[in-house]
Amino acid sequence: MADRVFIFDTTLRDGEQSPGASMNMDEKLRIARQLESLKVDIIEAGFPIASVGDFEAVRAVAAEIKECSVAGLCRAKFKDIDRAWEALSQAADPRLHIFLATSPIHMRHKLNMTPDQVLEAAVAAVAYGAKHTANIEWSAEDAGRTDMDFLCRIVEAVIDAGARTINIPDTVGYTLPNEFGERINMLMNRVPNIDKAIVSVHCHNDLGLAVANSLAAIKSGARQVECTINGIGERAGNASLEEVVMTLNTRRDIMPYHCRVLTTEIINTSRLVANITGIDIQLNKAIVGANAFAHEAGIHQDGVLKEATTYEIMTPESVGLTANRIVLGKHSGRHAFRDRLATLGYTLSEDDLNRAFSRFKDLADKKQDLFDEDLSALVEDEVIRTTEHFKLLRIHVASGTKDTPVAAVEMEIRGEHVQGAGWGTGTVDAAFKSIAAIIPEARGVTLDLYRVEAITGGTDAQAKVVVRLTNGEQSVQGLGAHNDVIEASARAYVHALNRLVQKNNRSVDQQEVV
Ligand code: KIV
Ligand code: ZN
Secondary structure: OOOEOEEEEOOOOOHHHOOOOOOOHHHHHHHHHHHHHHOOOEEEEEOHHHOHHHHHHHHHHHHHOOOOEEEEEEEOOHHHHHHHHHHOOOOOOEEEEEEEEOOHHHHHHHHOOOHHHHHHHHHHHHHHHHOOOOOEEEEEEOHHHOOHHHHHHHHHHHHHHOOOEEEEEEOOOOOOHHHHHHHHHHHHHHOOOHHHOEEEEEEEOOOOOHHHHHHHHHHHOOOEEEEEHHHOOOOOOEOEHHHHHHHHHHOOOOOOOEOOOOHHHHHHHHHHHHHHHOOOOOOOOOOOOOOOOOOOOHHHHHHHHHOHHHOOOOOHHHHOOOOOOOOEOOOOOHHHHHHHHHHOOOOOOHHHHHHHHHHHHHHHHHOOOEOHHHHHHHHHHHHOOOOOOEEEEEEEEEEEOOEEEEEEEEEEEOOEEEEEEEEOOOHHHHHHHHHHOOOHHHOOOEEEEEEEEEOOOOOOOOEEEEEEEEEOOEEEEEEEEEOOHHHHHHHHHHHHHHHHHHHHHHHHHHHHHO
16 A cells, blocks of 8 residues: 555546636536546545535536545535535545645735634634545645645644645645655654645646656655646646656656556546547647657657667557547448447447437548547537537538628527528638627627647548637637538537536526535
8 A cells, every 4th residue: 555646636626727628517427437437546526615516516426436536625614515525425435625725825815814723724624524524635725835834733733633635735836846745755754643644746737847746746755646637727737647647657667656547548538538628638748649659750660660669668558549540431330339439438328329320420421531539529529519508500601712701500599490690701700700690698708719620631521629718707618520610610619608608607606605
């Protein structure tokens, strides 16, 4: 056990704090199921007091996931703890995660509390949570900038009050690896009851050091790492799970620790999170970027062909990467389609499967070669549309070198069939205007991001479009995939509008709950 590192995944909580990444309950459940297949130890499912939507999502994840501990985040307040505990009631192994800031900056400017008051509040909250469960994690928010004497004092006190995991976040990604490692070292040496708790770390990536800091902490005695898939999270994100895990696996010679993560599920998990959140993976991202295992220079290609280890320190297969091969064609049946989706980590309901299969047949008629990426994009596009207020039925655009682009659209808006038209500076602009003309909720909304990419090579490739919309404080992303770029764009725009409406409903909930 001394060498075991527990992997605490916070994609559904801190990851969701990435701009535009909000997920609905169904999306969170799908990611949670995949995290269970990936065999993380703990899934932080959300912050139950934040909104009814968050509460329901934590409850649904807790009810379904049985192979991982499920954590709910709470401030050091009794009402947060009660709410989180209620959301976790059906979990096989529930964890309460209570946090309170401990740095001088946070205590003075954010909390307006003295260190003694913070210590008292932390102890009271942990003792209160401990009445529900022994599985209490306590986090010293902004520990990276906390006075070390105070950090030791408060950690000792919360362990006495019942905390069994002590999390040391570098909330603003400020520390350097040797410095952060030294902080953990000091805690291990100076806190007399530290052996009663597992020390955890939670590093943000503002200086690009989140993974390095997490690894330095492990060397100093931390045995839990909090991280996210693809490193998503607040601002520059969190330590990336796949980088931490693959470093432990690859450098066992100098990092003799192990975790139970099933690394061959990494790629499926990474793609699922990217597809659901719309946050793309940079091409050269370690482990999961499209170029991570690509060899461009001739001398490298030659070396790899002769002996893979010349330029590969881990195999593509070890992270679940299979060669980009043609997987299915127009003659493939429903069975083969369902099996391939299962390999990609998708288990669909009969209804979703039927709709996805019919889209697949349409696509197979138009596109010669179908790859895994085509199937994931198509399934994501279809499945996300089950709970829509607005549905795109048909779109027609016309444009030419000397003509003003125009669009005509047919939609189902809250069950009613509505038609609209618009013109614009280009075909995408015209399409969006024709949609905005018939959806009242589109007024006053700004388009912050429009990104289009071809999912595979070839002029018949499907287009994947990401659209980010902002309305006041709310920011959401929408996704669309189709072999027609205008239709993919319109689908992404409509998806984002649906999410905006869902999010507005959630923020009304939030006012009621908090
Ligand atoms: O970054 C942070 O400090 C956090 C805590 C709530 C653990 O996310
Ligand atoms: Zn964080």
